[in-house]
Amino acid sequence: MKPSPSHADVPLQLWVVLARAFDAVERHSRASIARFGLGTTEFGVLEVLYHKGELPVCEVQRRILVESSSTTYVVDKLVKRGLVRRRHSGTDRRVVLLTLTSAGRRLIQRIFPPHAHAMRRAVTALPPREQAQAVRLLRTLGLGAAERLEGNEGG
Template sequence: MKPIENQTYRALSTYTKLMRAAGSVTSRVHRVLSTPKLTISQFGVLEALFHKGPLCQKDIAEKILKSTGNITLVIDNLEKQSLVRRERDSEDRRYLTVHLTEAGTELIARVFADVESAIVAEMNILSENEQEQLGILCKKLGMKGGGS
């Protein structure tokens, strides 16, 4: 195999493995969300609010890498289930601050613990050193910017 083909082959092969690993781990971790009937975005919103406190929709969108138009809908659906509530900012009335309700807090605390365990279980397929190594390599790839 000529050098150039070799390089291409290696890059494609590595790319494929990276994508499969991410997809495979994600899908297994997210199975935890099927019981409480949360979508991935809904989980993302609840988790952001849980760890950062009340946020406006713009900030939530940035945090979970989705468009603001999307967030409107996700929050709508969470609000229907009384897991969050919107509050109009009295200082700047363009902002809607989203708060977890009590039910929402209770739910995400429980679910997040489960997701956390699932992630730890998944990553422990690799040894401590291997995880460090993977982290370093992924960080290089992830750094150039441009999330989902």
């Protein structure tokens, strides 16, 4: 889950601190979401549908960063709880579109603001200026790593 602590190997240090920072911030997220009786991926689905409107399953999958079989599993649970509805796309019959039910919308409307508040608090160790700097660096890092991944999975 996390690599080596060399004394001057900055790339490996970067990987270590990235993993640790993600872990710590994600614990805030988990704890915040757990208050509302949801898991992080369930929350992720509701949240993306709330902010983006109706989306195909594959699009939701990309945004919540889990594999397709897990996405099916999570969506199943949300459908059973009456928070999300599936419908077939008219233009591409492979595609299943997801939307919030009104109950789902009411739920996410209620819980998103306190969750966002918790996440803002989770990252306050960094002052605004450095947050913006970190956003830039992490965006570059993430996009670069993702690009290097396609068709080149072996490293």
